[in-house]
Amino acid sequence: MTRLSLAQVPETSFFVRRSLASMHFGSDETEQLTHLQRYADGVWTPERIEARLAGIDDSDQLALEMRRLRREVMVGLVARDVTGTGGLDEVIGVMTALAESAVHHTVRVHSRELAKRYGVPIGTNGEPQDMLVVGMGKLGGAELNVSSDIDLIFLYDEGGQTQPVGEFERARRQVSNHEFFEKLAKRVIPALNDLDGTGFVFRVDMRLRPFGDAGPIAVSTAMLEEYLYTQGRDWERFAWLKARVINRPVFMRQAAFDDALKLLYSLVRPFVFRKYADFSAISALSRVHEMIRTQTLRRQVGKQDEINVKLGRGGIREIEFITQTFQIIRGGREADLRGRSTRPMLRLLAERGVIDNAVAERLIDEYEFLRNLEHALQYVDDKQTQILPPDDESRARIASMLGVAPDDMMRRLIDAQAFVAGVFDSIFKTDVPTEESPGWQTGWDVADEEGRRACEDRLTELGFSDVRGLSSRIDRLLNTRIKSIRNADVKRQFKKFVIQIAENANQWAKLKTSSVPGDEVFHRYLNLLDVIAGRPTYVALLNQYPSASERVGRLLAMSRWAADYLTAHPLLLDEMIDDRAVLYDDFSPVDWRDWSENLRRQLLACEDDQERQMNLLRDAHHGAVFRLLLSDLAGRFTVERLADQLSALADAVIELVIDLAWRTIPTRHVERPKFAVVAYGKLGGKELGYASDLDIIFLYDDPDQEGVANYPKLVRRMLSWLTVQTSSGILFQIDMRLRPNGENGLIASSFEMFKRYQHNEDGNGAWEWEHQALTRARFCAGDPDIGRAFETERRTILLQARDPAKVAKGVVEMRQKMLEGHPNNSDLFDVKHDRGGMVDIEFVVQMLVLAYAQRHPELTNNFGNILLLEMAGRCGLIDPELARKSMKAYRHYRKMQREIRLSQGENAPARVSHEAAAVDRAVVLELWQAVFGQYA
Structure with a gap:
């Protein structure tokens, strides 16, 4: 079906037909169609609308012209839209512009007419005051309908009194600012709303103002703030989300008017948007x-x-x-x-x-x-x-x-x-548990002996062992931790949720991925509840969505580390509220560049609030780690793939921090710093774990003398961004001991100084173990030119001719020192530090690179221990079959280490029975002997 022709528009729209007749175009259809074509041909831009009203200073003339203008605009919009010339964006854009212009000029003209009688409103600061007209709903959202009413709220910033000033010095009577703006509001509404022979401009609805129809028609911002934070209701948060001031200044300076807008938005924003995810x-x-x-x-x-x-x-x-x-x-x-x-x-x-x-x-x-x-x-x-x-x-x-x-x-x-x-x-959709809780005696939650006994009896019935400990913690939560909360509904929500946990914890503990009893799952959930006790919205959510509380319970049962991480960062509950949490077992690689760019936009949007930026960065990082963790627990990662993702995430965060920290240095001498971050250790080898420290150094290559002062400033600010504890936690622990001259060295080194140090030109440079550390170093963030220069220099150093016997002696001595620094007095095998463990493999690889890279330059590629073992086998430096078995052992060790940390917590030593590691340990000891035995 085709769109209507212009001639069909009056037949279809009674409004258009009636409007054309009222415009006195006669009854001749041809003449009417000519005028309709004129209205349909032109687009009503904001500038065109503004030009019709801008020069009018008389309120009666303005009222008439606004009604004529609306009729013309509406006729044109209908004609353009139904014939297919216009469209939705044009309609809502034009109607919004018409409303904004009509409201502004109505306020302007009537403000000036009142000022001739009463003077100009002056605030307590001695500055003129204007009425702020807040458009709500579709007007605030710039999405206004053609025949919609407009929801308005009239505000003013400060109390005070009118004064005869400037062109209004002949004003005879002074009134309070409140009275002035009340009179103004009572003029503006009928000027827009009243119907006369020409029509109306906009129907005005004032019911969204504080206290609705019972409230004052003009409200001070102080009164608005008190109302929102003491009596504001849930639905008003949604209403104020779209709130927007739609008029312009009449008496005020533009800068002062802009400040008033900032103040208004700053007091409304926390009412609408909570600091934490608000479920x-x-x-x-x-x-x-x-x-x-x-x-x-x-x-x-x-x-x-x-x-x-x-x-x-x-x-x-x-x-x-x-x-x-x-x-x-x-x-x-x-x-x-x-x-x-x-x-x-x-x-x-x-x-x-x-x-x-x-x-x-x-x-x-x-x-x-x-x-x-x-x-x-x-x-x-x-x-x-x-x-x-x-x-x-x-x-x-x-x-x-x-x-x-x-x-x-x-x-x-x-x-x-x-x-x-x-x-x-x-x-x-919600699936709220019923209020009744069969099996729980009345008073089980009361803080007395009878209540404690009732709670313990129920916990025993449910199959828990540590009933005394659990009962004590429940009592402390319900009768101490949340005692100060006055809201009875919040307390009821906590009580319901404790019941929900108690009745499901043993079931969650029976998961095939869980190795802990139900008591431990219950304790972990109570740890989380202790933390979120001050944020009852989370408990309400988990009560309302049992599927979300079950996901959390299963996660707590699967991993002690995950439980600790979620408890440390409860904002991550956001990730568990819907089916997204289920989808993490179908992991696809993250595009960390897109992730960084999205985060960068958010960070720059609050550039004037560094604390907020730091929290935003931490929250984003914690969320990314948590999503990787969920995929990991779902079995979607190999150890290497997970480490790659965590390392790429760390690189992305460091890159962002360079930019953020540099922006805070007022003396910065270039737009982009000629500066780079070099990673060593786990991050350097892309073997980062969930809680790994970052071993990094900072280099710059800048001929400008101001850089000597600015780059150390940059490093100090970066360290603050990365390590300072905020309300959202920290990002990383940083270790800088591998910088030139170690803990006594400069925190930022010029690239030339780094080169001289590595080549030991003056006898006070790098030790052999520092070259050993270079085997796992790489550029990770900053200026790519410095990164390429670093990689060239790294290869040059590693390609130097070395005596294998001397290298072996140094590596063995370093290994002995590490062994003495990590004594193991248990009956278990430490998969990382004990002889035949991970460190032995890593030191073997470093020895092979340092001793033989000159003959086999491909060994200088920082591919990680597993690939370097394979390359060493291909080069004939070790038996290929031994290389394959050693690769398998290293993978197995890393997997065991990860599983222990996940199940037992971040600080748990990675130790297993000697039987569990016997095969791998034998392989690694054989590898050690094959490489170092000939130099013993």
């Missing part, structure tokens, strides 16, 4: 939505054949709620998720992986369809309606405006509503 938004919005849906159903009693495309099931409001809920949850931590417009935010949520990309694109498609349908309904008679009538004639009229057949329109509408409703339900 209570789901239940809060569920209540709001249920209330709206109930009201909608009541209005439709006896009108079941009507369809509400906005408030009905699967309508526009549900798409907006889906978007706003995730914004509220994450916007406190991710500033770019605080946008006011629906479609851009849906795309960003998909980009962040919060919503599936295909789902987001479909939601956007359906949103655009439903908004176009809504506009068509309003085009008919300029009524604020979202109801699709049941009769065939009305539906045929609406379908023709959309350019489709009526049956096709209805099929599309039904499909759209079904899809949107399905997505909405999948997000807001």
Whole structure:
């Protein structure tokens, strides 16, 4: 079906037909069509709208001109849209611009007229004051409908009194600022809202102001702040998410007006967006939505054949709620998720992986369809309606405006509503445990002997052993830890959740991946509850979504290290709330460049708040590590692949920190520092573990003398960024002892100084063990030119001719020192430090590189111990079969080390029975003998 022709527009829209007649174009259809063509030809840009109103200073003339302008704009929009010339973006853009311009000029003209009588409002700071008009809803989001009302809130910044100043010095009577702005508001509303022979401008709705219809019509920002933080309700957080000041200054300087806006947004932002991931938004919005849906159903009693495309099931409001809920949850931590417009935010949520990309694109498609349908309904008679009538004639009229057949329109509408409703339900579906808790005696949670006994009896029935210890911790949590919380519902949520853990912990402990009893799982969960006791929103979430609490329980049962990590960083519960946590067993490699760029944008968005930047960086790093951990526990990683990912993540973080720290140095002399970070040890060999320290040094290559002062500053600031404890924890522990001259050396070395030191030109340079460390060194972040120069120099040093016997003697001596530094007095075998363990393999590899790289230059490639063993076998330096067995042993050791750390905690020594390591140890001792035996 084709779009309507221009001649069909008046036949389809009663509003257009009536408007053309009221414009006195006569009854001749040809003349009317000529004028309609004129309106349809031009796009109503903000500049064109502004030009119509800017020169008017009389309120009566302005009221008339605004009504004429709206009628012309509306006629043009209808004609362009239904004929296919315009579109949704044009319609909402023009209507938003019209509202902004109309509101501003109405405030301007009436402010000046009042000032002639009362003077200019002056604040306590002696500066003029203006009314701030806050647009809410679709106006705030710049998504205004053609026949929509506008939700406004009138604010002013400071109290005070009007004064006869400047051009208003003849004002005869002074009033308080509050009285002035109240009078102004009472003029602005009818100027926009009242209907006369020419029509109206916009219907004005003031019910979103503090205290609703019972509240003052103009509110100070101080009163607004007190209201929001003492009486603000859940639904008001969603309303204020889209809030935007839409007028411009009249009396104030632009800079002062901008400061007032910043102050307003700064006091509203913490009300809307919480510092932590705010999962209570789901239940809060569920209540709001249920209330709206109930009201909608009541209005439709006896009108079941009507369809509400906005408030009905699967309508526009549900798409907006889906978007706003995730914004509220994450916007406190991710500033770019605080946008006011629906479609851009849906795309960003998909980009962040919060919503599936295909789902987001479909939601956007359906949103655009439903908004176009809504506009068509309003085009008919300029009524604020979202109801699709049941009769065939009305539906045929609406379908023709959309350019489709009526049956096709209805099929599309039904499909759209079904899809949107399905997505909405999948997000807001809850499975709340019943209030009744069979088996738990009344008073089990009371802090007395009878309550303790009741709790212990129930824990015994459930199969726990440490009932005394568990009961004591439960008592401490419920009757001490959260005692100060006044909210009875919060306390009830904690009590319910303790029951949920108790009744499931033994089941979680029976997982094939778990090796701990249910008592230990319970204790781990109580550790987590102790930490999140001050953030009851998490407990409410876990109560509301048992599937999420089960995921957490299974994770706690699988890994002590994971339990400790989650307890240390409870924000990571965000990762467990939906099905994303299940998808980590289908891991695909992370593009750390994209990850870095996304994070960089977020960091730069809060560049004026370093503490927030540091927390954001830590939260992002912890989240990335946690996602790798979940994939690891799901069995999706080899040891090498996991280490590669963790090393790449560390590189990305260091790269970001270089940039962030450099920006904070006011004396920086170049835009990009000529500076690089070199990694040694685990990071250098890309064998990083979850909790590994970073062995790094800092080099610069800059002829500018200012660099001598600036680069040490950069290093100190980087160390602060990386190691300082903030409310979000730390990033890494840093070890810089491998820099030239060790702990006595400069924290930042010029590249030339590094070269001289490595070549030991003055006899005070690098020791042989420092060249040994170079075998596992690599450039990891910073200036690539310095990175390439470092790699060239590293190869040059490693390619030097060396006496194998001398190298062997030095390596053996160093190995003995390490052995003495890590005594093992247990009956177990230490897979890392004991003879025949991992360190022996690593020292063998380093010996082979130092002693034979001149003959076999390929050994200088930093490929890691496993590949270098294979290369040594191919080069004939060791027996190829022995090399293969040694590679297998090293893999096995690293796997055992990882499993021990995951199951027993970060600080657990990697020790196993001698029987478990016997085969691998024998291979490694054979390798050691083969390489070093000839030099003994």
